[in-house]
Amino acid sequence: MRRFRAGKALGSLAMAAAVGTVSACSAGHTAVVDTSQVESNSASSPLTVASTSAATSLDFTTTGGAAIPAVLMDNVYETLVRIDEDGSITPGLATSWEISDDARSYTFHLREGVTFSNGDAFTAESAAFSINYVREKWTNGISAAMDPVDKATAIDDHTLKVRLKQPSNGWLWSMGTATGAMMTPNGMDNLAAQPVGTGPFEVFRFAPSEFVELKVRKNYWGKPAAHDVTVRYFPDTISSVNALQAGGVDVVWGVQNPELLDDVKDGIVTEVGTTNGEVLLSMNNARAPFDDPRVRQAVAYAVDRKAANDILWNGLAKDTGGAPIPPTDPWFQGKHYYDYNPDKARQLLEEAGAEGAEITLTTPTLPYAQTVAELLYSQLTEVGFKVKLESAEFPAVWLGQVMGAKDYQMSLISHVEPRDVPTLFGDPDYYLNYDSPRTRELLAQADSAPEQDYPKLMAQAVDQIMADAGALTLMNMPNIVLTRTGVRGLHPDQITDALILRDLSSADATASTDSADNTTDTTAKEAR
Numbered sequence: 001m002r003r004f005r006a007g008k009a010l011g012s013l014a015m016a017a018a019v020g021t022v023s024a025c026s027a028g029h030t031a032v033v034d035t036s037q038v039e040s041n042s043a044s045s046p047l048t049v050a051s052t053s054a055a056t057s058l059d060f061t062t063t064g065g066a067a068i069p070a071v072l073m074d075n076v077y078e079t080l081v082r083i084d085e086d087g088s089i090t091p092g093l094a095t096s097w098e099i100s101d102d103a104r105s106y107t108f109h110l111r112e113g114v115t116f117s118n119g120d121a122f123t124a125e126s127a128a129f130s131i132n133y134v135r136e137k138w139t140n141g142i143s144a145a146m147d148p149v150d151k152a153t154a155i156d157d158h159t160l161k162v163r164l165k166q167p168s169n170g171w172l173w174s175m176g177t178a179t180g181a182m183m184t185p186n187g188m189d190n191l192a193a194q195p196v197g198t199g200p201f202e203v204f205r206f207a208p209s210e211f212v213e214l215k216v217r218k219n220y221w222g223k224p225a226a227h228d229v230t231v232r233y234f235p236d237t238i239s240s241v242n243a244l245q246a247g248g249v250d251v252v253w254g255v256q257n258p259e260l261l262d263d264v265k266d267g268i269v270t271e272v273g274t275t276n277g278e279v280l281l282s283m284n285n286a287r288a289p290f291d292d293p294r295v296r297q298a299v300a301y302a303v304d305r306k307a308a309n310d311i312l313w314n315g316l317a318k319d320t321g322g323a324p325i326p327p328t329d330p331w332f333q334g335k336h337y338y339d340y341n342p343d344k345a346r347q348l349l350e351e352a353g354a355e356g357a358e359i360t361l362t363t364p365t366l367p368y369a370q371t372v373a374e375l376l377y378s379q380l381t382e383v384g385f386k387v388k389l390e391s392a393e394f395p396a397v398w399l400g401q402v403m404g405a406k407d408y409q410m411s412l413i414s415h416v417e418p419r420d421v422p423t424l425f426g427d428p429d430y431y432l433n434y435d436s437p438r439t440r441e442l443l444a445q446a447d448s449a450p451e452q453d454y455p456k457l458m459a460q461a462v463d464q465i466m467a468d469a470g471a472l473t474l475m476n477m478p479n480i481v482l483t484r485t486g487v488r489g490l491h492p493d494q495i496t497d498a499l500i501l502r503d504l505s506s507a508d509a510t511a512s513t514d515s516a517d518n519t520t521d522t523t524a525k526e527a528r
Helices: 067-072 124-136 141-146 237-246 258-263 293-302 305-313 342-351 367-382 396-404 421-426 437-448 451-468 513-527
Strands: 002-005 047-051 081-083 089-091 094-099 105-110 149-156 159-164 201-207 211-216 229-233 268-273 278-283 358-364 386-392 410-415 471-476 479-484
Touching: 047 237, 089 094, 105 124, 124 141, 124 149, 124 159, 141 421, 237 258, 237 479, 258 479, 278 293, 278 367, 293 342, 293 367, 293 471, 305 367, 305 471, 358 367, 358 396, 367 386, 367 410, 386 396, 396 410, 421 437, 421 451, 437 451
Parallel strands: 047 229, 358 386, 358 410
Antiparallel strands: 002 094, 081 089, 094 105, 105 159, 149 159, 201 211, 211 229, 268 479, 278 410, 278 471
């Protein structure tokens, strides 16, 4: 029996299956939903965080994308375990846990005195409900992270037992992400606008694609958040940076135009963190010419990843060697699988009889994607492809056409969910249409292997994926964050799917509510 208690971290050998897009469906709805009558528990004006990745719903049980978990996880919803900044697993709503000798039974001991924002008590019954609800009701692809679970059962009010079908190195780690969000049965009626969690904030108002207002919760079980926070969505980085310089926002999260950094005013601080965001050049493995691995390999050799990094990020992004893993994953090896070699690309196209192959690159209407598409057009044309560029409005059209219907030849998007190799490449029905029995075998072996063998087997799976050129990662995106002087407590490194706001504070919270409201009106018009 292995025992884990508060203050003792479990190693970060894990994976989290996840859907890899930046936003979700139902774009364009702009009605403001007043979700609560709660009054602010903060003595200061709210702090405002600007983002260009908009939440169009607050229900990630049915809607894919990273924007919803970013604003809700750790802020509104909490999990039994938390993922620390070094990737280790630490206590959350569970103070300790034991793992059986066969690694199939987990017994969690839960915190007492924890309540949901609607007043319900957090108990082992609600924890068991949350886990079983993912397995039985979720339609979001990230629910695959719960596939190892056989059953979750409440032993008493504060003791939860989870039985797995087979050992899983990745399951406990995934419980620190969105799939591990603890919910109450009495809070499921309006998840899209009024999520109910145990976290330090609750949603006060929500306008899809415009803003989410988070109010500090009274009677929160832990250390209270310092300020109310509004996450406000902008159509592009330029408008969000302009709002920061004009005093309308306090933080710009995820700057996608690093050239803007040269022009920011004094009094603005720049931080660069890490992300899980792999900019993935996807090739539909089931559609010609990309049903031939030699053609996919030719693409990998034809693309100059360094040039893409320089154009998009002034060299601030991380080259992962083409592999779909961030450097923070324990199976990252630093290998360069496909170095830029146009001659090798031409040779492979000739071997495949694919010289002059016509391909269409379907690009989401996101700044980084539109910018790098021009470079890809040039480099792929140079080696002999006949390239056509087309744009797909993001999120609704791209999600429906590319990810949903798989009606595309080539596309690109940043997959930002943590440890998502099993979802991207372990499911032959995923939009990549990558179907490799050997890769699936390696991923299954890795998940059920002894813990010490997990990174080695995951690395072998990555090697197989890259040998097949199932897709090509152009770069691992940096997280460039701008803050006004005096704002502190932000966490620029993204280890999981959460934008952690509980520690965000300011020596002088000067954000103007009136300015914020005016910004909302302007942003709504521009977004439409």
